[in-house]
Amino acid sequence: MSISLDSGLYQVTHNPLFGILLTLLSFKAGLYIYQRYGRLPYLHPVLLSVLLVIACLLGLGLSFDAYYKGAKALHWCLGPVIVALAVPLYENLKTLRRHWLPFFTALLLGGSGTIVCAVFILWLCDASLVSQNTMWSKSITTAIAVEVAPKIGGIAALAAAIVMVTGILAAVTGPWLLKVTGIHHPAAQGTALGVCGHAVGTARALEIGSEAGAFAALSMGIMGILCALLLPLIL
Amino acid sequence: MLNGLITLLSFFLAGEFTAAALHLPVPGSVLGMLLLFIFLLWRGAIPTPVKTASTGLLPYLPLFIVPASVAILNHLNLLSRDWLPISLAVVISLVVGIPLTGWLMQRMMGYTK
Incomplete structure (x- = not known):
């Protein structure tokens, strides 16, 4: 043998x-x-x-x-695990009793601002269309971004890469950016980190404090849902 | 745990059903999450099995992202073509987005206080 x-x-x-x-x-x-x-x-x-x-x-x-x-x-x-995200979203909802109007204004304007800015730069630099399509998913948490990207003519794996790098950069530079621009309120800091840095940003916001963490988690969740529902309909 | 998993899978497939039946180009998983969220709002509490399943599963959420991310291996051409504009876009949109979002929120809170 x-x-x-x-x-x-x-x-x-x-x-x-x-x-x-x-x-x-x-x-x-x-x-x-x-x-x-x-x-x-x-x-x-x-x-x-x-x-x-x-x-x-x-x-x-x-x-x-x-x-x-x-x-x-x-x-x-991944699908059923995304469904489970409804539980922390529901638990964080009570945070919204305060500041709901500033929160939604900042989320909608700040969120669309950062996304449009990124896609515009790709368009200016003449990047390929598939990269431009993928970039629309940059402010969605990775799990949802890999589901959304193929629906808007993008690539799931590229979306995951963009989202992860974005989240890491937001967590590393975000607190400093907020400090030099004079944004001190934990709710505002958390929302900015959640909208622009999703899960990694939220982990960083939790280190600032529980209020920042709750607003970050909430903005990550709502940003993910809004992008997932609206982007495929608009694009 | 079993009942929780059954609930999550049912809501997931209900989301897939809704997306297909209404011809929505939206991921079924996100619709399933919304349906579960609406159900929780309606119930006003989280049923224990759902809580158990979500607490058990969510720490492993990053694991389930790995396979789709490894697919970047099949798109290395695209990455080598577009890495510079993508990096620029990621950095600049962040430098714009974080202060913009934070400033809007802080400014508006000043008004509504």
Whole structure:
């Protein structure tokens, strides 16, 4: 009996469950690094695990399609998990009893301001149409952005990349930007971080305090819903 | 937990149904979330199984984003073509957006106080 490592490895890497295991392991590693090194925004666990998965696929000479054959089962679960976001949204709603009019004004004008600004720059620089379409999803939290991007002629993966980088930058530079522009009220700080920095921005706002955190979580949720409902109808 | 998962899956498929039946180009998952949100508003409380399922699942939300993000491997041409304008757009829109949003909110709160 001869031992054939190659055919064994082939059997493992081409099993649909391999993609799932690889994703779980990479996510575990990403989460470990993020928690081990002080939860720094640029050590975003999803970004780390995506890079790890890509490195493994390149190292093993596997295509994205071979990986996705199994990993798409995880992607299907995203839908029901998005539905679960209704629970924290409902819990944060009581925050809105105060400042609801300033909140919605800032969310609508500030949100459309930052989105239109980004798309306008891509248009000015003559970026490809698919990048311009994807950029409309920049202020949606990643989970919803990957669902919205294909509906508006964009690419889910590019949307995820744009949203994650945006969130990281917002968390890193946001508090400083707010300070130099004289925005001191925690509710205003939270709303700005939630509208422009979604989940990573919200994590940063929670470090400022619970009021900033609640407004950030609320603006992330409402921004995601409004963009998901309106962008496919407008574009 | 089981009842909570059944509820989440049912609302998700109800959202998919609504999107397809009304020919809405909107993600079914977001419609499902809205339907659950409206249900919670109507009930005035979060049913325990729904609370259990969402507390159990939401910490893993980032995990479920990974597969779709890895697909960037298939779009490296686009990234190498557009990375500079995309980076510019991300940075400038942030420098504009954060102060604008915060300023609007703070200014308006001054008026309504």
